[in-house]
Amino acid sequence: MTSLFALVDCNNFYCSVMRVFHPELNNVPVVVLSNNDGSIIARSNEAKALGLQMGQPFFEARPTIEKYNVVYFSSNYTLIGDMSARVHSTLARFTPNMEIYSIDEAFLDLGGFKGIDIPDYARTIRNTVRKWTGIPVSIGAAPTKTLAKLANRIAKKSEKANGVLVLTEAKHLEAALKRTDVGDVWGIGSRYATKLHSFGINNAWQLANVTDAFAKKHLTVVGLRLVKELRGEPCTDLEIEPPAKKGICSSRSFGQPVTTLNDLKEAVAVYASRCAYKLRQQKSACRVVTVFIHTNPFREREPQYYNTKTINLPVSSSSTIELVQYATMALEHIYRDGFAYKKAGVYITEIGPADGAQMNIFDRVDRSKHASLMLTLDQLNKSMGKGTVKVAAEGVSPIWEPKAEFSPPCYTTRIEDVLKVR
Amino acid sequence: MNTEILLPSETVSFVLLGRDTETKFPLFAARVPAGFPSPAEEHIEDRISLSSYLNGHPDATFYVRLEGDSMIDYNLLEGDLLVVDRSLHVRSGDIVLANVNSEYTVKKLEITETGVRLLPGNNKYKPIEITEDLEFLVWGVVRGVARRIRQ
Numbered sequence: 001m002t003s004l005f006a007l008v009d010c011n012n013f014y015c016s017v018m019r020v021f022h023p024e025l026n027n028v029p030v031v032v033l034s035n036n037d038g039s040i041i042a043r044s045n046e047a048k049a050l051g052l053q054m055g056q057p058f059f060e061a062r063p064t065i066e067k068y069n070v071v072y073f074s075s076n077y078t079l080i081g082d083m084s085a086r087v088h089s090t091l092a093r094f095t096p097n098m099e100i101y102s103i104d105e106a107f108l109d110l111g112g113f114k115g116i117d118i119p120d121y122a123r124t125i126r127n128t129v130r131k132w133t134g135i136p137v138s139i140g141a142a143p144t145k146t147l148a149k150l151a152n153r154i155a156k157k158s159e160k161a162n163g164v165l166v167l168t169e170a171k172h173l174e175a176a177l178k179r180t181d182v183g184d185v186w187g188i189g190s191r192y193a194t195k196l197h198s199f200g201i202n203n204a205w206q207l208a209n210v211t212d213a214f215a216k217k218h219l220t221v222v223g224l225r226l227v228k229e230l231r232g233e234p235c236t237d238l239e240i241e242p243p244a245k246k247g248i249c250s251s252r253s254f255g256q257p258v259t260t261l262n263d264l265k266e267a268v269a270v271y272a273s274r275c276a277y278k279l280r281q282q283k284s285a286c287r288v289v290t291v292f293i294h295t296n297p298f299r300e301r302e303p304q305y306y307n308t309k310t311i312n313l314p315v316s317s318s319s320t321i322e323l324v325q326y327a328t329m330a331l332e333h334i335y336r337d338g339f340a341y342k343k344a345g346v347y348i349t350e351i352g353p354a355d356g357a358q359m360n361i362f363d364r365v366d367r368s369k370h371a372s373l374m375l376t377l378d379q380l381n382k383s384m385g386k387g388t389v390k391v392a393a394e395g396v397s398p399i400w401e402p403k404a405e406f407s408p409p410c411y412t413t414r415i416e417d418v419l420k421v422r
Numbered sequence: 423m424n425t426e427i428l429l430p431s432e433t434v435s436f437v438l439l440g441r442d443t444e445t446k447f448p449l450f451a452a453r454v455p456a457g458f459p460s461p462a463e464e465h466i467e468d469r470i471s472l473s474s475y476l477n478g479h480p481d482a483t484f485y486v487r488l489e490g491d492s493m494i495d496y497n498l499l500e501g502d503l504l505v506v507d508r509s510l511h512v513r514s515g516d517i518v519l520a521n522v523n524s525e526y527t528v529k530k531l532e533i534t535e536t537g538v539r540l541l542p543g544n545n546k547y548k549p550i551e552i553t554e555d556l557e558f559l560v561w562g563v564v565r566g567v568a569r570r571i572r573q
Contacts, residue, residue: 023559024524086481132482132509412484418503421519421526422490 001237002111004168006122006141007148008091010084011156011163013104013135014042017083018073020134021411021419029070033058036253037074037405074404082412086133094125099238107148107238110141122164142167145236146229149186150176150204177205177230187226192219204230248286250274251345257296258341264293265328266395271346272327273394276320279351280374285316287350289323291330296342305341307334315363318354319370320377324393476566482509484562486519486526493517493528495543502569504528506562517564522550523557528564 010016014032019025029046033039040047040056050068052061058072065072084103092098097109108125110118122139129137140152147167154176155165167173183193185204195218201207208230215224225235250271258264268291279286292308309330317323327346380389409417477483488502496517498504506519514533519526520540529540529550538552552558 023521023561090481132479134508415485415503418484419486419526420489421486421504421528422488422492 001234002097002109003143004109004111004113004118004141005143005145005148005234005238006095006108006110006125006139007101007145007152008106008108008125008129008137008139009152009156010087010104011136011138012042012044013084014075014080015044015047016135017080018071018408019044020083021408025071029068031061031065031070031072032075033072033404033406034075035404036255038253041075072406074407076404076408076410078410078413079408082410083133083135086412087129087135087137090129090132091125094121094128097238097240099240107145109238118168119164119166122166126163136163138163140165140167142173143232144229144234146186146226147173147176147232150180150184150230153180153184173232174205177208178203180204182207185226185230187222192223246351247347247349248275248278248351249345249347250278251292251343251347253343254341258344259339261332261335261337263395264331264335264341264344265393267344268327268331268346269324269391269393269395271344272323273320273391275346275348276318276323276374277378279318279348279354280378283354284351285318285354286323286348287313287316287352288348289313289326289330290347290349291327291334291344292347293331293334293341293344295339299340303339305336305339307336309334315365315367316350316352316354317365317370319365319374320391321370321373322365323348324391328393472568476505476568478507478565479509482562483507483565485568486528488528491544492547493543495545496530498528498543498564498567499569502567504564505566505568507565508562510563510565512560512563519561519564521557521559521561522552526561531560 015030018030018032025044027046028044029050029052030044031040031047031052032042034041037058039058040052040054040061043052043054047070050064050070052064052070064070080103087104088098088100088106091106091108095108095110099107101107110121113121118141122141126137126139129135138152138156140148140150140155142148142151151165151167155161155163158165165176167176180203181193182188182196182201182204183190185207188196188207196202196207199218201210207227210227212224212227215227219226229235252267252271254267258267272289275286275289288310290308290310292306294306295302295304297304311326311330313322313326323346331344377389381387411417411419473480484506486504486506488498488504489500491500493499498517504519510516512518512531514531516531517528518531518540519528520531521527522540527540527550529542532539532541532549538558540550540552542549
């Protein structure tokens with residue numbers, strides 16, 4: 001295990017991405033909306049200062065947005081995804097080991113860098129990411145992941161830290177723990193925070209100093225690990241190879257209510273094919289496919305319907321063709337006429353390695369043919385662009401696609417969308 | 423040929439698909455060979471790639487489309503795709519993508535003892551003197567240009 005973990009976190013990532021391409025938005029309040037423009041999922045510091053909340057419905061926030069001329073965008077996950085890949089790939093140059101923790105966070109191994117001034121090095125990382133990608137990041141480094149997360153939080157908030165905080169000396173660690181509320185410790189949810197407050201444990205320093213027995217009793221084994229990490233004993237290492245996912249879900253709210261079985265079929269086919277693609281990316285296959293559909297629970301006056309169907313596959317599969325077929329069967333089983341559907345999804349479970357799949361004597365599917373077909377499909381879609389080849393069931397221009405009215409262009413992935421300059 | 427299988431009540435009964443159902447997916451009717459060994463395999467080199475020729479660091483490289491005629495003297499024409507590299511250290515004499523008062527502009531950057539100027543490549547336009555009251559940033563250095571002759 002490394003002796004020094006650094007957590008690099010992009011500041012207000014979605015908003016920062018917009019600012020890269022729109023420098024005029026610096027110092028202006030900016031928010032980014034979720035799929036379907038339903039709610040706020042990212043806020044610039046100026047937007048936070050106006051009291052706009054994470055997850056706040058757009059319609060509710062709209063008066064504030066209009067009053068203060070807050071600039072708002074739909075989320076463009078293609079653009080966000082590419083900018084995230086640029087940040088991660090830039091970070092990878094600075095460390096032998098890295099864990100991509102989320103779209104806008106990564107843990108870097110900065111242990112064993114002899115003769116290098118770590119705060120200086122961290123500032124170089126920060127400046128390079130900023131210069132190359134335009135994205136501002138904060139860096140917290142410490143002997144455990146939990147402490148690195150805590151350092152990062154302070155790095156982001158404290159003016160003095162200016163985006164970089166390295167905690168290795170005991171007195172600095174103590175001061176940092178003392179100024180962090182238990183509720184702000186990574187892994188302590190609001191329920192545990194309330195519980196800890198009732199025991200008089202208010203800051204992270206107090207939490208680090210409880211007995212092991214106390215931690216285990218009140219916070220379970222997971223909590224004990226967390227307490228140990230706060231004391232500087234690393235309990236979790238970098239996860240360099242992300243573990244194969246146990247369940248994969250693909251679902252979306254529709255841009256407009258969907259009433260016909262055909263439109264639902266198209267949506268479900270798209271979701272099933274996304275699941276199949278993800279399975280193939282991690283070289284897995286699944287045994288169980290679940291489909292769910294439901295109406296809009298917020299439209300109380302309209303008839304409501306929710307149902308889900310699970311199908312066990314005879315043989316594990318990652319073939320788009322097969323998963324689409326089974327998902328369609330499940331959908332046909334639960335679909336009822338006369339409802340305005342708001343959302344559908346496909347969930348796959350019982351995921352195992354693709355090559356360890358159990359055979360079935362009734363299996364009539366030519367598995368090697370499917371496998372080479374899928375390989376070709378993935379290669380075509382990779383080289384010619386996403387969605388170049390798909391199964392016919394996915395449809396061509398679906399009406400159910402989520403609406404994103406204020407979506408920014410795909411500046412970095414589509415040549416017709418690049419910035420126009422004079 | 424189809425085989426019916428009955429599953430526990432939690433799940434639906436379904437038909438295990440036989441070969442004949444594959445005709446439902448005409449897109450995939452063709453057989454795809456899984457690959458064959460080639461005598462040239464050991465001599466394969468990557469093909470010449472224009473993007474690796476034009477681009478610097480891929481993580482720091484962005485493309486923009488040039489409009490207008492302000493850079494014709496530098497052989498940059500309307501419709502050109504400019505390759506902008508953010509990782510390059512900015513030097514006087516570089517053609518840069520700058521942002522002046524919230525407007526993007528591609529110009530030649532001139533840094534002298536008397537100040538910073540953005541020079542157009544067309545005498546129809548005037549140089550832009552960068553004064554303190556302007557909001558100015560160099561977004562990236564134009565490293566290359568791609569142009570199609572035949573559309």
